Amino acid sequence: MRYTLKPIFCRPWTLNGFSLKLIESHYENNYGGALRRLNVIAEQLESLDYAKTPGHVVNGLKRDELVALNSTLLHELYFASLGGDGQPTKAMSEALARDFGSVNRWRDEVRAMAGALAGGSGWVVLAWLPRDGRLINQYASEHNQALVSGVPILALDMYEHAYHIDFGANARAYIDAFMRNIDWAAVQERYEDAIRTAPPRPLVQKEFGDVPGVDLEEVKGLLDAGKSLQLVDARPRHFVSRTQDIVEGAVWRDPERVQEWIGELSKSEPVYVYCAYGFHIGCKTTIALREAGFDARYLKGGHSGLRALGSTVKLNA
Numbered sequence: 541m542r543y544t545l546k547p548i549f550c551r552p553w554t555l556n557g558f559s560l561k562l563i564e565s566h567y568e569n570n571y572g573g574a575l576r577r578l579n580v581i582a583e584q585l586e587s588l589d590y591a592k593t594p595g596h597v598v599n600g601l602k603r604d605e606l607v608a609l610n611s612t613l614l615h616e617l618y619f620a621s622l623g624g625d626g627q628p629t630k631a632m633s634e635a636l637a638r639d640f641g642s643v644n645r646w647r648d649e650v651r652a653m654a655g656a657l658a659g660g661s662g663w664v665v666l667a668w669l670p671r672d673g674r675l676i677n678q679y680a681s682e683h684n685q686a687l688v689s690g691v692p693i694l695a696l697d698m699y700e701h702a703y704h705i706d707f708g709a710n711a712r713a714y715i716d717a718f719m720r721n722i723d724w725a726a727v728q729e730r731y732e733d734a735i736r737t738a739p740p741r742p743l744v745q746k747e748f749g750d751v752p753g754v755d756l757e758e759v760k761g762l763l764d765a766g767k768s769l770q771l772v773d774a775r776p777r778h779f780v781s782r783t784q785d786i787v788e789g790a791v792w793r794d795p796e797r798v799q800e801w802i803g804e805l806s807k808s809e810p811v812y813v814y815c816a817y818g819f820h821i822g823c824k825t826t827i828a829l830r831e832a833g834f835d836a837r838y839l840k841g842g843h844s845g846l847r848a849l850g851s852t853v854k855l856n857a
């Protein structure tokens with residue numbers, strides 16, 4: 541395929557504190573250079589006979605493709621980030637305050653990150669993370685470090701070519717000039733597009749859709765706070781005899797013999813039930829307890845999930 545050139549979005553003559561010479565050099569040599577390299581690499585890749593090409597050649601070309609493609613995309617975003625008056629719109633102020641505490645806190649973080657990259661190279665990228673429905677400032681020391689699934693909406697170029705012509709080694713002055721020229725209205729448009737990106741699909745267990753589940757963080761939080769819970773480890777016997785560990789605060793009960801231990805539980809407090817990974821056994825045991833009148837919930841993620849969160853385990857005596 542052929543990658544096409546995008547025009548420079550920022551109307552260079554309107555920028556405050558940047559010379560035309562710097563912006564033109566950056567766009568023509570660095571953005572244009574990346575795009576030209578990318579098309580050469582794409583052509584080479586298209587002509588490869590993969591069955592006969594050594595692995596190191598494939599590795600090298602695909603690595604170079606990623607570097608050139610990300611450099612192209614980041615530079616397009618960089619120029620599209622400039623051309624405004626640096627004043628965040630109301631919607632972006634609210635979004636930054638929600639995810640960073642305040643606009644000033646966001647600015648401080650960007651300044652610190654960019655300052656730390658100065659003298660080397662890299663990018664500071666404001667990206668939307670669909671998984672958690674929030675904005676994050678992403679660090680990149682090279683073009684090819686990208687946040688997986690992140691949707692970038694603002695980019696600050698910290699390669700020396702982005703500022704040396706006008707600012708010399710004074711990266712701080714460049715960072716301030718960038719901040720003064722952010723086009724927040726354009727950032728907001730990209731933000732509105734980004735937040736429509738669906739998060740990764742959650743785990744669905746259709747057959748247990750009606751069984752109330754609880755997030756592991758909530759239960760771990762209660763345990764860490766010293767709360768005494770009715771926490772039932774209902775992993776199958778063969779699991780428990782194999783691993784022998786149990787989460788602190790839980791009791792193991794055989795899911796095959798619910799009727800033998802159900803009388804130990806109280807109906808006035810919730811009963812938390814988990815199995816190895818949070819699938820069938822935990823859900824079925826929860827259903828059995830609910831049918832007997834208990835306020836039972838299964839733990840989404842089970843024993844392995846609790847361990848992954850760093851829960852304390854002990855030997856199952």
Ligand SMILES: [Fe+2]
Binds near residue numbers: 570571615699702
């Ligand atoms: Fe650049």
